[in-house]
Amino acid sequence: MREFLAPGRPDRLGVAVSGGGDSTALLCLLADWRAEGGPEIAAVTVDHGLRPEAVDEAAAVATLCARLGVDHAILRWEGWDGRGNLSDRARRARQSLIADWARRQGVTTVALAHTLEDQAETVLLRLARGSGVDGLSGISPRRRFLGVEWVRPLLGVTRQALRDDLVARGVPWAEDPSNADDSYDRVKARKALDTLAPLGLTVARLAETATHMARARAALDEGVADLARAACRIAAGDVIISRDRFDPAPEEIRLRLLAHAIRFVTSAPYRPRFEPLSEAAAALAGGGRRTLAGAFLSSAKRTIRVTREYKAVAGLSAPVGMVWDGRWSVSGPGGDGAEVRALGPEGLRALGNPRDSGLPHATLLASPAVWRGARLVAAPLALGGGDWRAEPLFDEESFISSIFAH
Structure with missing residues (x-):
């Protein structure tokens, strides 16, 4: 000991x-x-x-x-x-x-x-x-x-x-x-x-099996980390995966990386179950979309994007200065009486032209925004933030390191 x-x-x-x-x-x-x-x-x-x-x-x-x-x-x-x-x-x-x-x-x-x-x-x-x-x-x-x-x-x-x-x-x-x-x-x-x-x-033999499997898991984690370094970037709270690196990788490594990306954007304690995960991966390979375990998955010609699902955060709120959705810290002037909630469809309608942000619709829906009651004060990720800032509590480095945190 x-x-x-x-x-x-x-x-x-x-x-x-x-x-x-x-x-x-x-x-x-x-x-x-x-x-x-x-x-x-x-x-x-x-x-x-x-x-x-x-x-x-x-x-x-x-x-x-x-x-x-x-x-x-x-x-x-x-x-x-x-x-x-x-x-x-x-x-x-x-x-x-x-x-x-x-x-x-x-x-x-x-x-x-x-x-x-x-x-x-x-x-x-x-x-x-x-x-x-x-x-x-x-x-x-x-x-x-x-x-x-x-x-x-x-x-x-x-x-x-x-x-x-x-x-x-x-x-x-x-x-x-x-x-x-x-x-x-x-x-x-x-x-x-x-x-x-x-x-x-026996008890000893089963414990020995766990030791062998732990070594195999560590080797797989290294493979996932290598692929993540080559294929992934973090933008606006989303994990963006390059398909030219992702698609040729072994299926087990691909599924593990996709599961990790889902856990990362949702702060979930467990990875998704194998069957829905593999079904989602198959849909993405064909250019489809899926929601899974609080994440929205979408596939384009060159990338796969893992985004927080709006429905999963629609009811979440936090005072300004506190962590929202386990991932964001929002700060700015005059925060009294304001709270952080998802931008949502109401917030999008209140913005002039949210497409100027260059972010996908699903990303904007689930992004942190500042509200006073029903009035939108700021939408930092949608270029409607003014002096307000939404700082992520994560980056590429934490995405990689958390692969090994079991």
């Missing part, structure tokens, strides 16, 4: 601790490292408000942290409305809460306690869903997301080894009853691994 965390070691390391055996062991190991000259530690526990026992479990983590001399915070999520996928909603909320906490604490890196079994279960579940190289590469040891570096130093360690360590220390932990609930796919995968082990499909 020390070897994993040593490169680029932060001065202060965050650690997410639920109170279960894995995260409790990680907390103790990090405290050992701190005592040997490692970084300072700050721990955080998220109470999702879904189980009454969670309050006591968070309190137990607080007690252990006090004993170890580790700063600790408890965050509570109250956003569950009973709709949608609970596990996914809870995970997203947990990530967001921890990322906000980390920024407030000046913590740039947060350690998570995923284990060897977590890796194997993930690979098995993704295999069942027909995943390709990316999915079968499993859980990434490092990932930059929401402005935080998330690290998993225990992916090569078994749950049993961690619990043995806690027993030796005399440190108790909590068991989440959902870990034995067969209604969860991950619990089914855990039990299936016991059945598959005699065939050689």
